[in-house]
Amino acid sequence: MKRILLVSTLIATMQFALAQPDGSVFPDFTFTDIDGQEHHLQSYLDQGKTVVIDVFATWCGVCQSSTGGMEELYTSYGQGGDESLVVLTFERDPSTTNEEAYIDQYGVMSPVITEATDVVANEWNVTYQPRYFVICPDGTFNNEFISPVYDDPSEIVEHAMECAPATSLQEADLSESFRLINTSVDQILLYETSYPVLTYNILDVTGALAQSGRLEQGRDRLDLSALPKGMYLFHVTDGRQVLTKRFIKSD
Secondary structure (H helix, E strand, C coil): CHHHHHHHHHHHCHHHCCCCCCCCECCCCEEECCCCCEEEHHHHHHCCCEEEEEEECCCCHHHHHCHHHHHHHHHHCCCCCCCCEEEEEEECCCCCCCHHHHHHHHCCCCCEECCCHHHHHHCCCCCCCCEEEEECCCCEECCCCCCCCCCCCHHHHHHHHCCCCCCCCCCCCHHHHEEECCCEECCEEEEEEEEEEEEEEEECCCCCEEEEEEEEEEEEEEECCCCCCEEEEEEEECCCCEEEEEEEECC
16 A cells, blocks of 8 residues: 555656657756766767666665665666666656665665766756666656566566667568567567568667578577576577567566
8 A cells, every 4th residue: 555655656756857749859868876987978979879867866765775776776677687778777856865775775776876966857857766777778768657666576577678679670561460479488488470471580679680580481499498597589580581679588
């Protein structure tokens, strides 16, 4: 019940968030975290990264309860995992001085930036926390409200998967003739196609080929049990056109 009330309160304040429509370009920034490492948004985007921003305050109870989910995001998909995402944590309250104690107590693993509170408040118009931004490699972001992660970062991962791949591959009528049935995969990836024969390549976040083969017409499955968990690009081609999809291998 407490979580429902907290989420309801956050939704009520959503109208004050970053006043930009979906698909707008997130403002570029360069900030230094408390360990002295510099973070330049455009540099990450130029590498094809999707950047996740977590705005918090040390005294925020929901933020404290969400550190477990953010740790999972960081260790699975962020700098401590397959590096398909860059996860950055921004302090919202300029009056707090206990960030290092907070990091130690709650096991925060992502870089923590405290020097940007004025930008967070005045340029990003953030008036509550936790507040999450998912910034795609092309610089655009989805301004939808994202619920506090608590122990489950799947909503953030789903938003990240909606980002267009950084590669510039042409999508034509293949998009109407092929689909992935499940984009969150345990061991088996299901697909359906009306093409007689297609070939596919699965690339990891570094661009390395992880698996390839042929796809037969109809509905079938691919065994991905040999792949480690992480985010992948699925390239399928008929020899003329290339269609790119994303999927998450969760186990």
